[in-house]
Amino acid sequence: MTSFFLIGTLISFFFAFGICNFFLLNNLVSCDVSLPYQLLFQDPATEFVEGIIDLHHDVMGYLVFLCAFVAYILSRTVLLFDAKINKRPPVDVRHHTLIEIVWTIIPTAIVMAIAIPSFVLIYAMDEIVNPRLTVKAVGSQ
Numbered sequence: 001m002t003s004f005f006l007i008g009t010l011i012s013f014f015f016a017f018g019i020c021n022f023f024l025l026n027n028l029v030s031c032d033v034s035l036p037y038q039l040l041f042q043d044p045a046t047e048f049v050e051g052i053i054d055l056h057h058d059v060m061g062y063l064v065f066l067c068a069f070v071a072y073i074l075s076r077t078v079l080l081f082d083a084k085i086n087k088r089p090p091v092d093v094r095h096h097t098l099i100e101i102v103w104t105i106i107p108t109a110i111v112m113a114i115a116i117p118s119f120v121l122i123y124a125m126d127e128i129v130n131p132r133l134t135v136k137a138v139g140s141q
Contacts, residue, residue: 051121059114066110 032043044050080086 048121048125051124055117055121058117062110062114 034042041053041056044053
């Protein structure tokens with residue numbers, strides 16, 4: 001009975017949260033100037049800024065996934081490896097080569113998934129275009 005109550009409460013909370021975010025974000029999504037208490041970025045003026053915003057959204061997606069995964073693993077570790085539950089620790093704990101390979105390759109893949117688009121964006125912004133007009137401003141203080 002309590003599990004159904006908990007599931008219903010969670011569903012109603014996420015539904016209400018989604019409705020609030022929908023109305024909040026629709027008011028603040030497209031704005032040409034900054035507004036007080038603005039949640040999102042302003043409308044980009046160039047393709048480079050649009051690429052930066054897209055890269056930001058991608059990295060934040062990775063970050064949310066990683067934080068949720070680490071919180072899940074941490075909670076499982078705290079709940080399952082308790083001295084009250086496991087009276088005797090496992091004696092035959094050995095090094096596991098596959099686990100070590102996996103937890104080396106997965107973070108490397110995540111870093112590469114972030115690095116490659118950012119390098120593409122940096123090199124695209126480094127492109128030198130012949131300007132029609134050059135302004136030199138000299139000032140003294």
